[in-house]
Amino acid sequence: MELSQLPLVLFYRAVLSVSSQKWLTEGDPVTLICGVKGSSTGWTFSWFTLTASSDYGNHYKLLSDSSRGAGGNYTVSSAALNHTGIYVCRGERENTACNTTFSNKQPLWITGVSPPVSLIIGPNRAQHFSRATLSLSCEDQSNSGRWRMRSYTDHWGMENCSSRWASQTGSTCTISSITTSSTGVYWCWSESGENYNPVNITVHAGVILESPVHPVTEGDTLTLRCLYKRSTPPNLRADFYKDGSLIQNQTTEMIIPNVSKSHEGFYYCKHPERGQSPKSWISVTVSHSESQISVLHTLSSVLAVCPYLLVTVVLIVKCCRMRVTSVEEEET
Template sequence: IIRPVFTARPKATVTIQPADPVFTGETVTLTCDIGSGDDWYYEWFKDSKSLGEAQQRKEYTISKVAASHGGVYTCKGRQSTEPRYSETSNAVTLTVSERPKPAVSIQPDDQVFRGEAVTLRCDIQGGGVSNWQYSWFKAGSSTAVSYKQQYSISSVTASDGGTYTCRGAVRGTSRYSHTSEAVTLTVSERPKPAVSIQPDDQVFSGETVTLTCDIQGGGVSNWQYSWFKDGSSTAVSYKQQYSISSVTASDGGTYTCRGTERGTSRYSHTSDAVTLTVSEKPKPELTSSHKGAALIGNPVVLYCKLDQSAGWRFYWSKHTQSPENETKTETHSYTISSVSVSDGGQYWCRAGRGTPVYYTHYSDALWINVTGTTRSDSLTVSPSRAQHFSADSLSLSCEGQSDSTGWRVRRYTHSEKVSDCSSGLGSVTGSTCSISSLSTSHTGVYWCESESGESSNPVSITVTNGSVILDSPVHPVTEGDPLTLRCLYRDPKPSNLTAEFYKDGSLLQTQTTGEMTIRTVSKSDEGLYHCKHPEKGESPQSWISVTGASFSVFSLLSSLMAVSPYLLVTIVLGVKCYRAQARPDEENKQ
């Protein structure tokens, strides 16, 4: 009896390269290994269904794997000899995942200050991979700057700023994740706050004070502010503006501020210290431009002196006024342009600033005495106009005085001194001063003065090197009279005489004849006048006064203010000094 020989049926084994899982788009190869003999025909199954196209191939390759290729794979072999079939292989699962893309985060922020610590973190979710090798790249370089999941810089500098990306590689393979989106790290200088104090760093008890902390730069808009006093580590306020509604001496001291970005630990530099000084409520000193009695018609200027004058307005009152009717000025002076008897009396001043207004104490009272003595008003000027060309001649005469004996022409100009004709101004004949060749240094105020100290009303003379002057009266115009103004020209005279006439800077008229006439002068016509020619240019300004409208030295000097503010100030000071020097001589003659 011949007994058959039975050979054990071999078992197929399936392997997958690359190792499971795989990313979409990769090439995947499944290998069916039976191990005995090479004359096998192979059959592949996915999810227990035959893959007909894969018959007779030991390797089943998918060139661009997609999610639809995922599943359970098996294989078995068939041959012509016994055993004719292998056993079916063990089942292997092919998992197809999307290639993951890293997410990058920066702590504490993507905008940091120089010297701060920064950490960039690369997180890769999905893909079924747990053994990533991380790589960090900075724009402009192909070499990785770090191979750790967290890239830390302990103290950033400006050179660390830039654009960063990260990528993951499966350890031991050449398989990669996508590259992350780029993130930009901005490194700025740590900003330093600037502190300001309103109304001033020297304030008075009871005032409202506001300290403001201003932080520019650094790329931060959500600061949390902290105020510190006298070096204390405990903040006195956490607002950008630290207000003290009614300061006391205890609020004085040095203050600093600092900013911290809300929600982070980032902070600015500390500001420079500012010192707040709190003094007792001040009391101004009230003085007058006149010593002794003031003449009727003269100007009187009151001065409210306050050492610390930043931001103050000044308030003036008289014994006939109630406090709510105080006169307010922006400057520390108050002018009575033409004193009358009713202006005599007792005056006070005080200052105020801020909102609500903080007031100083009232000054001591000052008495203004007014005397009825008046001045003569006749100084004859030839040519009789207020403006003159340089190199022209001019005659000024006191001969028209009721008693011309002992009268002389005096002036005050840029020289800052009171002088008369005999001191080099011109030639003297009796009470007449003749100037043969004018220069701009002759611009000033002129008047007649007697040996006894009596003086006429002053007049303003302006001398210009320009090509145009305004022919305007040197003395006040009587209300109701006509007034004609002309534009005069230095040779050669223009063929076109059309001129524009201005009052207080505003155009009044344009006249082809070069002159304009006001038929009936009124008080409202007082002001600063000048004319302008389209080719020759414009004249200086001159003040035209109307009698009955408080003509005074003050209104005269207003014309000089337009020509030379410096001259106006020096005239006031010079006349005060001159009168002070003259007073002892007058007393000696009595």
């Protein structure tokens, strides 16, 4: 067959984006948007999640409700903890054999106030020194032991806790010597497909910021320290920054009492000789009790107004009836 007679094969690339940030709170809405680069019409889409495998390749699982995102938008009106995962999409053209490649990977991390399983980190901080030992344990109230650790890093992709880089004992995963390539998101999962409690872990060879792994509850006290492994004591007298602005200088720790939503942001510390730590996002959540109080306050306000609204409606109805009656009398 001559070269000119060979069928023309076009390779289209699917592109996946998200309507909001990839870190969400339980109940937030989110939309995944799939498009085809260089082409905009005639496509239907399928949606997949990335699964870990023993051969370190990419394996995708078709979402059971994939058809509801056929138009290019896959919308979750209220994100649940179990929506945590890595998503991809792919386009297909009707009545042709034309498919796109799998899209870029789009992670979604969903955090909640009361997840069914607790993720315990040791040492209990978001940033860690390279070459140190890190342990991660998934614990529920029944101590069932069915939970395992899963990670997603830029360097290795998605992986289970394995002998290649860690050891799993029950629900505890131990990494004997972490490196900067260990930086990523870690969460608890079960073989039944549940994914809970994602946390962002950063590994650095120099200065690190001692900051909480999990979100801070509004009203609590937040304490931050600047640490350096090769000094005694490890606490450094350093400058502390939030979102790029200096907020406290030359101190061994920064304490923020009565934390509020306004304290959310990216924090880091800087030492004039040792260097600067990576940035860590500090998230602040409203306590469950405060949420209940807010709901009760709203309900009480509505109930307080209801009698006045009821009286107003009754008066309006009576006025309308009186007008109708007067009009009928004039006509007769």
